[in-house]
Amino acid sequence: MKSKNLVSLMLTALFVMSICIPVVSATPDDTPIGGVDLTVTILEPQPEIGITVHTTSIDFGALYPGELSLSNLVRYTNIGRCVVDVNVSVMDVVGDVFEAGILVNEADWHDYSATVLENATGEFDVALQVPEDVTSRGDVSGKLIVWAEECVPEETSTVNFLIQYADNSTEWISGTGVSLLDAWDDAITTAGYTYALQTGTYEGQVGTINGISGEGQEWWVAFTGDEVANEWTIGPDGSGYSAGLILANHAASEYSCVAFVYGNWNYNEWGPCVYPDGSVPASTVNFLIQYADNSTEWISGTGVSLLDAWDDAITTAGYTYALQTGTYEGQVGTINGISGEGQEWWVAFTGDEVANEWTIGPDGSGYSAGLILANHAASEYSCVAFVYGNWNYNEWGPCVDPNTYL
DSSP: OOBOOOSSOOOSOEEEEEOOOSOOOBOTTOOBOOOOEEEEEOOOOOOSSOEEESOOOOOOOOOOTTOBOOOEEEEEEEOSSSOEEEEEEEEEEESSSHHHHEEETTEEGGGOOEEEOTTOEEEEEEEEBOOTTOOOOSOOEEEEEEEEEEEOOOOOEEEEEEEEOTTSOEEEEEEEESBHHHHHHHHHHHHTOOEEEOOGGGTTSEEEETTEEOTTSSSOEEEEEETTTTEEEEOSBSOGGGOBOOGGGSBGGGOSEEEEEOOOSOGGGOOOSSOTTSOOOOEEEEEEEEOTTSOEEEEEEEESBHHHHHHHHHHHHTOOEEEOOGGGTTSEEEETTBOOTTSSSOEEEEEETTTTEEEEOSBSOGGGOBOOGGGSBGGGOSEEEEEOOOSOGGGOOOSSOGGGGO
């Protein structure tokens, strides 16, 4: 079944109550003299298949043959009682421009297709690329029709959700549902977590996870994953500062993986620490070596794990190292054949460039505080220091700040 009843169908009923004095009294013979007047507007039955288009006309202005217009946004809402497939058709009324020249989302209008859930909204950009060989001159006109076609069976799909926390640690959880919101709710519930959606400007986006909102804002930044290209894309709902993901507007079948990243609106500076396929990208780490005489040297290496990056840095510098076994297994034991002062390892510090300070460890505590390189992704730390010293690390630390390599 195909529907093109675009504007005249409505979804919400209007219930109007005119409230008088909220006291009902009566005469001795039970004749009411006060009360509440009740009215209601009854609409046509909600259609099985129907959409309403909020954009009624587009004027592309004055264009030359071969010229491309600016884009115009078209929004529509599924007002029917089921999931629908939406596509468009274009026809010329006067002239020969629109059928040949209309672009939807920068592609041929024939290619547009979207799955829209009940009560959900959709949108696309429309532009006009005037053909070079157009014969029409002057004012021309046409129509763009948005179609809601046969109902799509409500199939459930499983979505993998990546949560990236403030310390850049990550966790995958999975959920199943018809809509993306259903799948997210299932994933969160199964993991024993909580969440809240935003209202107002960012309505429908994930606002909090386990009671925590994003960095300096009220939502977590959302990315959708393409497992074939193995890359993340911001959004796709909204743009700029408000780019996000309105879960209820998407079927679970649209995306196999979604990431929610703790961060702020300046998303161009960061993104998920792992790829959609679960692999970890290589990162560069700057290593500070502080020798027995307190002289220092920076070396850099790249790898997926911190151990990979350290091995690359050492090899590039032409140095050697050995890892400890036993009690301090996995920590750096020797550099160029030299162990720490009166002990078998070099003391490790991780650097925070924003606070410009070093932190001991973070693996273990007290005398055994150190850094097990293989247990950390290279993306966790941009700088690490290995200091020749002994267990009494409270009396000393790196002689230079974490940001001195910049």
